[in-house]
Amino acid sequence: MKPQLKVSLLVAGLFVAVLAVLLVVTGRDGGGADADAPGGATDSRLVREDSRIIGERGSSDVVLVEFLDFECEACRAAFPVVEDMREKYGDRVTFVARYFPLPGHFNAERAARAVESAARQGKFEEMYHKMYKTQASWGEQQVPLDDLFRQFAEEIGLDMGQYDADYASEEVADRVQRDVEDGIALGVQGTPTFFLDGERFEPTSVDDFDKALEEAVAE
Amino acid sequence: MTLATNSTRAPERALGLLLLIGGLIGFAAAFVLTVEKVALLTDAGYAPSCSLNPVLNCGSIMRTSQAEVFGFPNPLIGVAAFPVVAATGAMILAGALLARWYWLGLQIGVTLGAGFIGWLIFQSLYRIGALCPYCMVVWAVVLPVFWYVTLRNAQAGIFGRRVAGSAPVRILAEWHLLALTLVFLAVLALITEQFWYYWRTLA
Numbered sequence: 001m002k003p004q005l006k007v008s009l010l011v012a013g014l015f016v017a018v019l020a021v022l023l024v025v026t027g028r029d030g031g032g033a034d035a036d037a038p039g040g041a042t043d044s045r046l047v048r049e050d051s052r053i054i055g056e057r058g059s060s061d062v063v064l065v066e067f068l069d070f071e072c073e074a075c076r077a078a079f080p081v082v083e084d085m086r087e088k089y090g091d092r093v094t095f096v097a098r099y100f101p102l103p104g105h106f107n108a109e110r111a112a113r114a115v116e117s118a119a120r121q122g123k124f125e126e127m128y129h130k131m132y133k134t135q136a137s138w139g140e141q142q143v144p145l146d147d148l149f150r151q152f153a154e155e156i157g158l159d160m161g162q163y164d165a166d167y168a169s170e171e172v173a174d175r176v177q178r179d180v181e182d183g184i185a186l187g188v189q190g191t192p193t194f195f196l197d198g199e200r201f202e203p204t205s206v207d208d209f210d211k212a213l214e215e216a217v218a219e
Numbered sequence: 220m221t222l223a224t225n226s227t228r229a230p231e232r233a234l235g236l237l238l239l240i241g242g243l244i245g246f247a248a249a250f251v252l253t254v255e256k257v258a259l260l261t262d263a264g265y266a267p268s269c270s271l272n273p274v275l276n277c278g279s280i281m282r283t284s285q286a287e288v289f290g291f292p293n294p295l296i297g298v299a300a301f302p303v304v305a306a307t308g309a310m311i312l313a314g315a316l317l318a319r320w321y322w323l324g325l326q327i328g329v330t331l332g333a334g335f336i337g338w339l340i341f342q343s344l345y346r347i348g349a350l351c352p353y354c355m356v357v358w359a360v361v362l363p364v365f366w367y368v369t370l371r372n373a374q375a376g377i378f379g380r381r382v383a384g385s386a387p388v389r390i391l392a393e394w395h396l397l398a399l400t401l402v403f404l405a406v407l408a409l410i411t412e413q414f415w416y417y418w419r420t421l422a
Contacts, residue, residue, distance in 0.1 A: 004393070008400040015404050019411060023418065103274075103414060104348015142346075189270055190279050 045182040046195055047096050050175075052116075052124045054095040055086055062089075062197055062216045065096045067183045069191040070112060070131040071105035071139050078192045079132040081206055089213045097128065099179040100191050107138065107145045112176045114149035117166035118158055126156040234367050235311030241360045242305025248356040249297025255353075256281055256292045269352045274414045277351030285342045293339075297357060300328065304364060322377050325368055333365035340406060344413045358406070366399050 046065055066082065068075045086095055099116065101108030111131055118127035130152045138145055146167075153163045166172050183193070187200075194201040196212055203209040255267040259281055270278040280286060286293055307325060310317065336358050343350060374392055376383040391398055411418065 004396050007394075008397045011397065012400055012404065015407070026415075102348055104346065189266075189276055 045185050046198060048178075048182070051179075052097045052119050054082075054097050054125055054128065055090050058089070058091060058093040058095075060092045060217055062093045062213070062219075063096060063195075064093055064201075064213070065098060065195040067098045067100035067179075067188045067191055067193040069100050069102050069105060069108045070115065070128075071108040071135065072102060072191045073135075073139065074190075075192045076132050076135045076139075081209060084206070085209055085213055088210070089217060092217050093213060097124075098183060099176045100183045100188060100193070101176065101180065102191060105139075106142050107149075109173075109176060110144065110146060110149060112179075113167055113172050114153065116172050116175055117163050118153060118156065120166050120172075121158050121162060123156055123158060127152065130156060230371070231311060234371055235308045237367055238304050238308025238364060239312060240308070241364045242301045242303070242308055245297055245357055245360040245364075246301035246305060248353045248360070249294040249301055252277070252281075252294035252351075252353045253292060253298055256286075256294065271352070274350055275352055276349045277353060279349045280343065280347055280351040280354065283342075283347050285339070285347065296335075300332065301360075303328070319377060322368075322372050322375070326372050326377065329361070329365040329368045332361045336361045340409075344409055348413075350410065350414075359403075362402060362406075363399055366402070367395070370395055 047063060051065075064085075066078075068078075082095065085093075099112040101112045115124065115127045115131060118124060134152070138148055150160075150163070150167070153167075154160060186195070194203065196216055201212060203212065251268075255269070255277065259265045259267060259278070265278075267278045267281065270276045281292075289296075307317075339354065340358060343354065370388075370392055372378060373382050373388045382388060
């Protein structure tokens with residue numbers, strides 16, 4: 001074998017070996033603990049005990065879960081539609097939001113932590129609104145926007161000492177990350193991804209959305 | 220002196236093969252991307268065949284502005300350009316001797332291609348945050364094509380005699396495969412680092 005082929009293979013082999021070791025060492029934490037099959041209304045990964053409900057729980061057992069990213073434009077586009085649906089069906093349907101910040105969105109994870117921190121003071125909905133209503137002004141920026149999100153927190157009247165502590169806490173970061181891992185386990189590919197009563201639901205129009213909810217409620 | 224001509228022609232033949240095969244693979248990838256793009260345009264809810272998971276996802280990539288930098292879908296460039304690469308490879312294999320201007324033209328083409336790919340890799344990793352498998356096939360084709368065409372031209376004196384005889388060119392020509400391997404591993408390392416959170420969940 002030519003020396004350069006040998007060296008190249010050696011370098012490539014080393015690379016793969018280091019990668020494998022890193023994966024084994026850092027992987028395997030979280031997940032695995034609850035290995036129920038994905039999908040199905042009873043899948044605990046779809047809605048956790050402490051998953052955030054937008055508004056109030058509905059009177060029927062119909063549940064719409066949305067995996068969302070506060071920096072994703074498609075999610076912002078879906079936001080008013082979801083709001084309309086909440087207005088129409090919110091009394092009967094439970095709307096659940098799960099965090100799914102995508103890695104390509106620089107501030108998405110920060111935004112999720114900010115919203116989760118607000119949720120810990122009972123103001124999930126206010127912060128959720130704030131994020132989507134202002135998204136056009138802060139989305140797609142490649143600089144950390146912790147200060148802006150803090151300002152949002154102030155504006156909706158959070159206890160700032162508590163907010164700062166939550167925002168920086170490992171607990172909140174883990175909480176967001178667990179949503180992401182649940183989403184991945186459920187096969188979420190991007191945002192927004194909806195699940196209606198445990199079934200993946202891909203509305204292509206407002207009408208679709210309306211009809212699906214109407215049928216689900218009627219059942 | 221058939222022996223001597225054979226040995227000087229051997230690297231040229233290898234380059235011909237690389238261009239032919241690389242050009243065909245690149246064309247196939249660009250063509251599939253174009254077809255997927257059309258499908259996506261006619262049906263907004265269409266899920267492209269390469270949207271496998273949150274990271275490997277060309278659907279989200281094809282909807283970005285980076286996917287049509289020049290006002291039309293990028294893969295159209297590949298559909299037009301890769302056949303030229305493949306045809307050049309076939310000509311070399313057929314024994315054609317190409318004029319200096321042709322090699323220069325090819326050099327300009329592959330250089331623009333490599334520059335564009337570099338930019339796309341950066342965008343994909345750090346701005347869009349997703350990978351598209353077919354696009355990665357194109358990356359994997361353009362990088363070696365650029366590398367070996369450039370190396371060939373440098374050695375053949377297309378950039379002047381001084382370049383052809385210089386130490387860096389000699390060393391790179393000798394360790395061409397290692398250099399290419401290192402570039403590939405560097406891109407792989409960046410991909411691994413950027414999407415580590417996701418790969419970790421697969422372990």
